[in-house]
Amino acid sequence: MPATNEITVSSTAFSDGTPIPAAYSCTGRNEPPPLTWSVPESAVRLALIMDDPDAPIGLFTHWVVSDIPPTTTFSEEGRTPKGGVVSLNSANLAEYFGPCPPAGTGVHHYRFIVDALSKPVSLTAKTPVAEARSAIEKASIGHGQLVGTYTR
Template identity: 35%
Template sequence: MSETPYPPHHSGEALSIMKVHPILDTEVVVASTAQRPDGRLDDRHSAYYDNVSPPLSWTAVPDAKAWAVIVEDPDARQARPFVHWMIWNIPGEATGLLEGLPAEPLITPQGAIQGRNSKNGYGYYGPGPPPGHGLHHYYFQVFALDNTLDMNSETSLDELLSALKGRTLASGGMVATYEGPVRQ
């Protein structure tokens, strides 16, 4: 990530990427065609509409054997950021994820595992900030790993973070925004 850390907004806890210190100084550049020029995520990727995972792309990291992605919203009014997505064991040669991955524990690319989001479902759960709550920020955090992780879909965020420490070669991210409907 860049030298300026992401500040948590409402939650009192730091984002995952701030807790993992990569081995290399290489920054992973993350992007999505689902993000508009103003930073807003397209409606179809929100819980208010189709709730499909957005396509992601990232820069390659030499010697990466696997990738992990964590998406969090620190603007949720709770003690910890809201977890929208945890997926790991994405093959090391991958440079992104396709749109609309199934909400199942085991998915393709071969061997990738999705954990539970804060709604207790598997896979991606799109932005759904309460109406009138204002603009929320969604941190798409990508970690290049030195090997796959021997963890199953019931792995908690804390367990995933512990595994990422010391195994992360490089990391990076992007921030997308979304705002719920305005109250009438």
Template identity: 35%
Template sequence: MDAEGNPPGPGEGELELRSAAFTDHTLIPDRYAHHRDNVSPPLEWTRAPDGTEELALVCEDPDAPGGTFTHWVVTGLAPDCTGADEGRLPSGATPGRNGFGELGWGGPQPPVGDDAHRYFFRLYAVDRPLGLGEGASAEDVHAAVDGHTLAKGNLVGLFAR
């Protein structure tokens, strides 16, 4: 099941995606927020299945005013990569553009007083190189992985201010 309770699609397996900074459906610490240190949280995941050519990571907030807001896009992750350290991309990874218009991580920044927003971290193991360069959008990743996902992992963090 994914973070929204949906079963994997046809042919899709699951990757366990976790963070040393928070657990699934718990609060993301303030230091990762856009208005604070704005560093990406550490992530680790289980090894991708055989046949994986690339891993891609997207973090989105579906509770943002005006629709889903992108906080992180990372492509070009090597198939044998099993994590990302706090504030760093693994060697060879390519940063995409977040909703703030910046490359790389753009931490949580929900409106003051909103209920906690959900931040969906999604990791995709795909059967082909995606060919997405620096500045790729979440929409680019979603379109590129469609029909090519071997496995995926989900982690949901919460944040309010």
């Protein structure tokens, strides 16, 4: 059987397709939930993006972490994955920005996407979100995601 580059992403805080606890939102502690992922053997680095495709203004990226070593298979609650570099999100902040949909816009789906990268992407805390997403996409050799929902 050939090796796969697909990644399994999970959290002890919520299951795929279920609500994200308010503690991880902008009205709570606004810190990232605990996450765990599998790592394909071919991964040189990993990247993690959290986004909201249901945002009224279009895709909103809440968190970008790149160049995570392949030996890092989890992130603790409230922490950036060990060895990762955080770049700018759609709010122009180099940090996690929890679920924060405008009131009355219904249920939003927040994707925690982990990409296996073929090479380091060398992003910085000042790399704009579009540039970061593009670099990650170009270096991606496999991915997986966990989707949580949130509404206000």
